[in-house]
Amino acid sequence: MAHQASRAYKLQLSDAGMQLFLNDHCRLCHLVGDLLSYGSTLFVAVHLLHLCPGGEMANALLDPELHQLGGRKIRHVGTSRILSDLVHSIAAEIETAGVIYSSPQVWKIFLAALLHMRDAEDAHILRSYHVMLDKIKSPIRN
Structure with missing residues (x-):
């Protein structure tokens, strides 16, 4: 196989969560100057969160705004399998930080990542986009 x-x-998005995702996506497309997949946006957002120290990641999951972003709109976004490794790494860092005592739900990590991307500097977003391209071309590298 x-x-x-x-x-x-x-x-799992609310209307506000959907708007956040679309705003992040449009911003990334404008920065890159191209039409991109929704998966590119999710990957870049998660990668940006992954670069934060564990305590900062945990605080992102405790952001009160997060509760307004999750909802009943289920959407599936395709991207590299490498994203799973980033998500597992984020969950492990959060548990190690000791701020949140149970492993966070993946959809909450995605929402925290999208919030973090919203507040990120353009240069950081572009750097994460180029890292994503490198990782997808050569998934063996870390």
Whole structure:
């Protein structure tokens, strides 16, 4: 059986969460100057959060705004399987930080990442986009 290079990730969004995702996506497309997949936006957002220290990641999951972003709109976004490694790493860092005592739900990590991307500097977003391209081209590198 062939190794799959991508998979779908589940987002659980409210109307506000949908708007946040679309705003982040449009911003990334404008910065890159191209039409991009929704998966690119999710990957860049998660990568940006992954770069934060564990305590900062945990605080992102405790942001009160997060509760307004999750909802009943289920969307599946396709991107690289490498995203799973980033998500597992974020969850492990958060548990190690000791601020949140149970492993966070993946959809909450996605929402925290999208919030973090909203507040990130353009240069950081572009750097994460280029890292994503490198990782997808050569998934063996870390």
